Amino acid sequence: xxxxxxxxxxxxxxxxLDGVTGKVNQGEIFAVIGPSGSxxxxxxxxxxxxxxxxxxxxRVDGTDIHAExxxxxxxxxMGMVFQKPAVFNATVAENVAVGLRFRGASKSEIHTxxxxxxxxxxxxxxxxxRARTLSGGEMQRVALARAMVIEPExxxxxxxxxxxxxxSVATIEDLAVRINRDLGTTIVFSTHxxxxxxxxxxxxxVLMNGxxxxxxxxxxxxxxxxxxxVARFVGIENIVExxxxxxxxxxxxxxxxxxxxxxxxxxxxxxxxxxIRSEDxxxxxxxxxxxxxGRNALPSTVTSVVPRGPFSRVxxxxxxxxxxxxxxxxxDNLGIREGSRVVVSFTPESVHVVRRE
Amino acid sequence: MYExxxxxLEAIRLIVTLDPxxxxxxxxxxxxxxxxxxxxxxxxxxxxxxxxxxxxPGRKSLINLIQTLYSLPTVIVGLLIFLLISRVGPFGxxxxxxxxxxxxxxxxxxxxPIMTGxxxxxxxxxxxxxxxxxxSLGATRLQFLVNxxxxxxxxxxxxVAVGFGRAISEVGAAILVGGNIAASSFASSTxxxxxxxxxxxxxxxxxxxxxxxxxLLAIALGVNLAITTVQHR
Amino acid sequence: xxxxxxxxLIIMHRRIIFAVAAxxxxxxxxxxxxxxxxxxxxxxxxxLRIATTTSLYDTKLLDHITPIFEEKYNAEVLIVxxxxxxxxxxxQRGDVDVLMxxxxxxxxxxxxxxxxxxxxxxxxxxxxxxxxxxxxxxIKGMQPEAAFTAIREKGMAGEDVVFVSRGDASGTxxxxxxxxxxxxxxxxxxxxxxxxxxxxAGTGMGATLTLTNEKQAYTLSDIGTYLAYKGDxxxxxLVDEGDILLNVYCAMEINPEKYxxxxxxxxxxxxxxxxxxxxxxxxxxxGVDQYGQPLFYAAQDDxxxxxxxxxxxxxxIA
Numbered sequence: 011x012x013x014x015x016x017x018x019x020x021x022x023x024x025x026x027l028d029g030v031t032g033k034v035n036q037g038e039i040f041a042v043i044g045p046s047g048s049x050x051x052x053x054x055x056x057x058x059x060x061x062x063x064x065x066x067x068x069r070v071d072g073t074d075i076h077a078e079x080x081x082x083x084x085x086x087x088m089g090m091v092f093q094k095p096a097v098f099n100a101t102v103a104e105n106v107a108v109g110l111r112f113r114g115a116s117k118s119e120i121h122t123x124x125x126x127x128x129x130x131x132x133x134x135x136x137x138x139x140r141a142r143t144l145s146g147g148e149m150q151r152v153a154l155a156r157a158m159v160i161e162p163e164x165x166x167x168x169x170x171x172x173x174x175x176x177x178s179v180a181t182i183e184d185l186a187v188r189i190n191r192d193l194g195t196t197i198v199f200s201t202h203x204x205x206x207x208x209x210x211x212x213x214x215x216v217l218m219n220g221x222x223x224x225x226x227x228x229x230x231x232x233x234x235x236x237x238x239x240v241a242r243f244v245g246i247e248n249i250v251e252x253x254x255x256x257x258x259x260x261x262x263x264x265x266x267x268x269x270x271x272x273x274x275x276x277x278x279x280x281x282x283x284x285x286i287r288s289e290d291x292x293x294x295x296x297x298x299x300x301x302x303x304g305r306n307a308l309p310s311t312v313t314s315v316v317p318r319g320p321f322s323r324v325x326x327x328x329x330x331x332x333x334x335x336x337x338x339x340x341x342d343n344l345g346i347r348e349g350s351r352v353v354v355s356f357t358p359e360s361v362h363v364v365r366r367e
Numbered sequence: 368m369y370e371x372x373x374x375x376l377e378a379i380r381l382i383v384t385l386d387p388x389x390x391x392x393x394x395x396x397x398x399x400x401x402x403x404x405x406x407x408x409x410x411x412x413x414x415x416x417x418x419x420x421x422x423x424p425g426r427k428s429l430i431n432l433i434q435t436l437y438s439l440p441t442v443i444v445g446l447l448i449f450l451l452i453s454r455v456g457p458f459g460x461x462x463x464x465x466x467x468x469x470x471x472x473x474x475x476x477x478x479x480p481i482m483t484g485x486x487x488x489x490x491x492x493x494x495x496x497x498x499x500x501x502x503s504l505g506a507t508r509l510q511f512l513v514n515x516x517x518x519x520x521x522x523x524x525x526x527v528a529v530g531f532g533r534a535i536s537e538v539g540a541a542i543l544v545g546g547n548i549a550a551s552s553f554a555s556s557t558x559x560x561x562x563x564x565x566x567x568x569x570x571x572x573x574x575x576x577x578x579x580x581x582x583l584l585a586i587a588l589g590v591n592l593a594i595t596t597v598q599h600r
Numbered sequence: 601x602x603x604x605x606x607x608x609l610i611i612m613h614r615r616i617i618f619a620v621a622a623x624x625x626x627x628x629x630x631x632x633x634x635x636x637x638x639x640x641x642x643x644x645x646x647x648l649r650i651a652t653t654t655s656l657y658d659t660k661l662l663d664h665i666t667p668i669f670e671e672k673y674n675a676e677v678l679i680v681x682x683x684x685x686x687x688x689x690x691x692q693r694g695d696v697d698v699l700m701x702x703x704x705x706x707x708x709x710x711x712x713x714x715x716x717x718x719x720x721x722x723x724x725x726x727x728x729x730x731x732x733x734x735x736x737x738x739i740k741g742m743q744p745e746a747a748f749t750a751i752r753e754k755g756m757a758g759e760d761v762v763f764v765s766r767g768d769a770s771g772t773x774x775x776x777x778x779x780x781x782x783x784x785x786x787x788x789x790x791x792x793x794x795x796x797x798x799x800x801a802g803t804g805m806g807a808t809l810t811l812t813n814e815k816q817a818y819t820l821s822d823i824g825t826y827l828a829y830k831g832d833x834x835x836x837x838l839v840d841e842g843d844i845l846l847n848v849y850c851a852m853e854i855n856p857e858k859y860x861x862x863x864x865x866x867x868x869x870x871x872x873x874x875x876x877x878x879x880x881x882x883x884x885x886x887g888v889d890q891y892g893q894p895l896f897y898a899a900q901d902d903x904x905x906x907x908x909x910x911x912x913x914x915x916x917i918a
Contacts, residue, residue, distance in 0.1 A: 085503070092499060096494055098514070108504055459693075465680055546680035550677065571806065
């Protein structure tokens with residue numbers, strides 16, 4: 011178990027981490043996601059003792075790792091793979107053997123373990139090749155085998171797929187899941203790809219402005235973002251500013267004169283942001299049947315229709331801008347084009363209300 | 368022109384027939400400069416590593432100083448060593464003046480700055496991810512250093528070659544502390560390629576000079592060729 | 601123990617190892633070729649360090665006699681060739697065991713200061729004033745002092761006359777200065793730096809002759825070096841008579857009282873060796889085959905002529 015308590019790191023005057031607090035449970039895959047430069051790598055490096063925090067404590071199984079004299083033995087509990095695939099200028103087998111050599115493993119043990127590790131990452135038979143001649147994806151698998159051959163309790167992956175082609179990304183992701191499942195290794199990985207976080211992680215920590223803006227399951231993070239910034243980062247397109255005017259549970263929010271019903275724990279007068287996923291917004295022609303009861307139904311004017319893959323992104327003005335995703339066919343059936351009068355509707359449950367900071 | 372052609376032909380003959388004088392001088396040059404290079408490497412590589420990975424006040428200035436010393440004039444080194452090891456100097460009791468040992472010392476001192484500096488460059492040229500990887504794999508300080516040196520081995524090798532090239536081709540210090548002695552035994556003589564060329568030219572033995580010059584050139588080119596081959600593999 | 605690991609290492613680094621091995625083999629071959637010249641005598645040889653004036657070295661007289669000495673005394677002779685000034689400097693610093701020089705006045709000072717003892721005169725010859733065949737200063741057959749005066753006059757007048765001086769505080773340089781003095785000039789004010797006609801080479805006798813030849817200039821040389829180099833030179837001896845041209849070579853020990861670890865035994869052997877009858881004969885005949893005339897005269901029987909005591913040429917050091 012890794013506990014982060016108010017961890018901060020400054021590089022000169024630059025504040026990279028400013029009080030990160032969180033917990034990674036034994037045996038889970040924990041993703042650190044966040045925009046580029048948010049300090050994801052720094053956090054992983056602090057855990058791996060490659061850097062020293064400016065403040066706060068990091069505990070592994072209860073031990074403050076940066077306060078310890080025996081930090082070599084703590085580091086040896088962990089393995090790390092870096093963003094840039096980097097191999098030693100030697101054979102693949104020698105690369106994988108390095109960590110075992112450091113630990114004084116016997117010749118025969120090294121031999122067996124190398125075989126196993128290479129087999130695990132799908133590079134059986136590559137042992138005698140010169141590592142520098144491999145592709146980026148293969149190098150990263152060597153790096154993974156090299157980190158795993160020492161059977162670490164914690165595996166740290168710092169944006170391990172950022173520089174790789176899609177096939178290699180899938181291979182590495184698959185390996186990470188298998189390592190966690192089969193060996194029970196706790197994995198902490200960083201990524202700027204929120205979908206990768208969603209695919210792999212049991213829990214996600216969203217690192218923003220030097221702190222965890224939110225820690226939760228992928229479902230929590232994606233549907234119930236803790237802040238406007240997190241909502242923006244996890245891809246919620248409609249974020250509307252407003253003020254709570256109704257009472258609890260079925261609050262009414264005034265957004266620039268438009269009243270929207272939503273579920274909200276906030277008191278009246280609270281400034282909030284409303285997060286509405288495009289997928290949850292329906293569009294109907296203006297003179298059609300009334301929207302189902304209970305839904306927010308807002309008359310609007312279409313301002314743009316932009317193709318996006320097999321869908322179209324329809325943006326309307328209903329006092330504020332809202333976007334919805336429709337199939338091409340739906341757009342055709344509704345006869346929507348710029349300037350069309352429409353009614354947009356969404357349920358109060360699909361509106362996620364967060365406090366504005 | 369005639370002199371050059373004639374000298375050149377005679378030089379070729381001296382080399383092809385393995386003229387004992389020329390070969391002995393060449394072998395002595397290699398032996399002295401190789402020893403100096405090995406000694407300098409044994410000092411420069413750990414020193415360079417200590418400076419590169421160390422954190423201490425004045426580190427930057429020290430690196431600057433080392434780089435300034437690249438252009439240490441050979442005669443200054445020669446003079447300095449001469450004054451130190453001459454009979455009346457502080458180390459005079461060791462009776463090192465006019466011995467191959469003196470030349471080894473002078474050449475070692477001469478190439479130490481450039482070898483240290485290039486070692487620092489070689490080590491700082493190692494990919495930071497490689498450094499992080501070694502540490503994350505749980506390397507002790509020593510294991511870390513050994514593996515970084517292994518990773519920088521070709522650059523270090525090039526450093527050694529540069530040192531050897533500079534040692535074998537310098538004349539100022541060699542003549543001052545060596546004395547260009549041609550004794551009857553190989554080990555007592557201090558006549559090397561550069562000092563011999565200097566002497567033979569002043570004595571008008573142009574062909575001998577050209578022969579020695581060609582050997583020196585061949586050694587210098589050979590060393591660089593070997594290094595380039597190794598590096599490009 | 602980890603044999604296969606080493607084999608792997610060897611395979612991995614085989615090219616480097618091969619390169620190193622190649623160099624080592626080459627070294628051994630070279631050393632092997634020349635190694636045969638090394639004496640296998642198990643007894644450790646005594647080393648004798650000599651600082652000599654370049655004229656004795658460049659004529660190859662020492663190359664001729666040192667093997668005889670080395671064999672007879674089972675010693676190894678290490679010769680540093682330098683101008684007399686530098687040789688004396690080495691002597692003063694205690695860096696050598698024996699000095700072989702040719703500058704009576706400075707030798708006297710050296711001995712008076714307590715650095716040198718047991719001086720013995722072993723050879724002499726004459727200096728010659730050499731110059732181009734065309735002799736633009738018209739000095740042929742003159743007395744040395746008059747010839748110097750003429751060269752200076754023509755040189756100062758801007759004619760194509762150049763004098764190359766050793767300019768290196770050597771014995772020859774001292775002699776040159778003595779001649780200028782004898783001709784009535786103050787060396788440092790009237791000669792040195794008085795014009796482009798007077799140039800200082802700052803190097804050994806052989807190199808100075810080569811330089812003089814390139815410039816087709818005049819220079820003062822000992823006859824030995826001149827004869828040894830004559831074949832490569834277009835310079836002729838123009839002035840070779842006059843008492844002042846006498847050139848006397850001596851050898852002396854460095855005073856062990858100044859430098860206790862001076863190798864006195866071998867140093868004594870060497871000085872006595874030089875004045876021994878056999879070597880005196882060798883000196884007198886050296887170069888006759890090659891140049892048709894001797895490069896040096898034995899000092900043994902001519903002590904009166906060269907103005908030294910009989911003891912200085914004949915009495916072995918005790």
